[in-house]
Amino acid sequence: MAVIVQKFGGTSVADPDKIKAVAERVMKVAKAGNDMVVVLSAMSGETNKFVALAHAMQEHPDPREFDMLLSSGEQVTISLFAMAVKAAGMDAISLLGDQVKIITDDSHTRARILAIDTDEIEKHHASGKIVVVAGFQGVTSEKNITTLGRGGSDTTAVALAAALKADACEIFTDVDGVYTTDPNMCKKARKIDKISYDEMLELASLGAKVLDIRSVSFAKRYKVPIHVRSTFTDTEGTWVVEEDELMESLPVSGVTYNKNEARITISKVPDTPGTASKIFTPISDADIVVDVIIQNTREGGLTDMTFTVPLTDYESAMEIVKKVCADIGAERFIGDPDIAKISIVGVGMRNHSAIASTMFQVLANEGINISLISTSEIKVSCVIAEKYTELAVRSLHDAFELDKTTPLEERS
């Protein structure tokens, strides 16, 4: 008898009919002889409604009270779901984070899971029940309700799967898997059958639409196989698995892009110890997350510092940089909000040389200038002018033949 965790997002449980359809789906797997844990989000729209209510009460809602409010949404869906199962003649029980004992730290609105007690779930499995767990929520050791932040229900599902040593963790969503690139950008995009945890992490901007990134880290650590698939079809989606399970035949798994960043360059910075800190400390103090940082040394003890920030923080970052430039005696600074970061990702890169240079060549062939490059072991990112995004994505997708074979089909 296998233990299977299935997580359904807000659009999958948006109304009674959808909840019933999801219940049917779960019961089919249960009837095949599996112990089921179902993790649900709040009905789509509910969380936004609660956020609006909270902001009507308090400009910056108290985090503990905000969690108390938000967590009520999942309570609604799990109870309705259990009723649907019972109405169809099977047994089910809904459990809150507190009832399962999903213990978290006390970082309200973005709590981290510290421990999960599996006794309660296993007890109900032993008596043949489908266990329906509220996603997104936990409880501190002081019995305060916490929430896990954006995408928290994915984390709940993966954490439960890890704690229960589940055979699979299936994340149901409104898309049918992870694609080689954004299908809206490139119609040749293909669904990936199998991908490694690391690739999934690097494919953030593609992956985030279907699977919360924190839950991938969690799954990697505990070796939980995740199956990302559509609520509305029966076709297989994308499996996110350990790298060992993949045959590394193709170097690139996917092409991803991010248009929501801006670039800032500070020129002719005196290259003395502590300069970088003088630039980035005030930026981080302003809660601005810097992505890529590149430093090029010039002649004459001067250096150029380039970095990217989220587009929404661009104006405030420029303000800070203006002050810092005067402080450190930098010659000038320029900003560009009209950029895009294009990345190719693949664990196969490790064993294939020249992947990065192929990428540069492909972009050059299209007349696309690269203003910033950063690389990791399994990813190469280039910052280009935003207007070339689509062209870059399509040419890279073609060049690495992502349209011709699903790379990971061959691997498996």
Added chain:
Amino acid sequence: MAVIVQKFGGTSVADPDKIKAVAERVMKVAKAGNDMVVVLSAMSGETNKFVALAHAMQEHPDPREFDMLLSSGEQVTISLFAMAVKAAGMDAISLLGDQVKIITDDSHTRARILAIDTDEIEKHHASGKIVVVAGFQGVTSEKNITTLGRGGSDTTAVALAAALKADACEIFTDVDGVYTTDPNMCKKARKIDKISYDEMLELASLGAKVLDIRSVSFAKRYKVPIHVRSTFTDTEGTWVVEEDELMESLPVSGVTYNKNEARITISKVPDTPGTASKIFTPISDADIVVDVIIQNTREGGLTDMTFTVPLTDYESAMEIVKKVCADIGAERFIGDPDIAKISIVGVGMRNHSAIASTMFQVLANEGINISLISTSEIKVSCVIAEKYTELAVRSLHDAFELDKTTPLEERS
């Protein structure tokens, strides 16, 4: 420093502005140096929404899951309320039934409170917080969420007041107190300033609109003074207190009526042991609650049996009676759904003779025939034709001079 429990119903917390207004009201009392416990219901409309959702899932919603669903409504209002207090610069914390430790039995949807732990509330009072408690809900010793049934938030408030030995339990509602009779029926109706628990219990049909009857029994047992008053004005409402606190100067406190019953009479029943049981056992087996039962002995070992049942159960009760009559050899039975039960209530009756006969005389003077009489220590009820309800209420209200003085003003 006094401990004050204040309960606000669903219409008082129906939207963010109303919640803020209520928070202001509570803070004013807190600033006067009182330790506050605020008990809230769900926003009005929410419970009905949940009931509809539950019935969309399951014809008879599973009671445990139903409670899981319903209890989420209070979670929303308490967190929003705590935010409102914090936004206004005072400190507050919201607590669920489980967090307070309001322990109930496991009779889901109509659970009874077994124990309340006051430690958590007292801890937060010690640190100067307004404690905001979810009404209507508790938790079993097995950690299942329960609800207390209709009017449950009133019970929560009274039970907390009893456990905390609070100085007052104020029930805020959309009317400004308990009236000598229904103001819609008799425009001379006056607000009562003080009334005893027993009178409040007997005035059920008047009282139920403002205060759940179970909470009155609870308050009586633990001697909790209840103040029923309006959310929307500052005027004093009605205090429900121990009889000792009242000066019994006037015999009648209020006139109440009930049009939602029907009368059934079984004639010429053989007057043998076990006959009453043969009639009422099948009726109670059908979950029909019989109110008044009157038995008149006739000559010749025969008796007449008359009783009233809720109007909604009238048809099924008549079906049962038809079978029973054949069984026990009764001559015939007749039913009348067009009746009203008019009652006068007052603890002063104990010391005033002739109250009942005055009532009969008043009705006779108006040409109203009485078809059934039942009396208790502090109440006299007469069943009359439904069309005379208004006339009966007004003439009794006049006859006992309920319009001229608020009887209990004199008592206090």
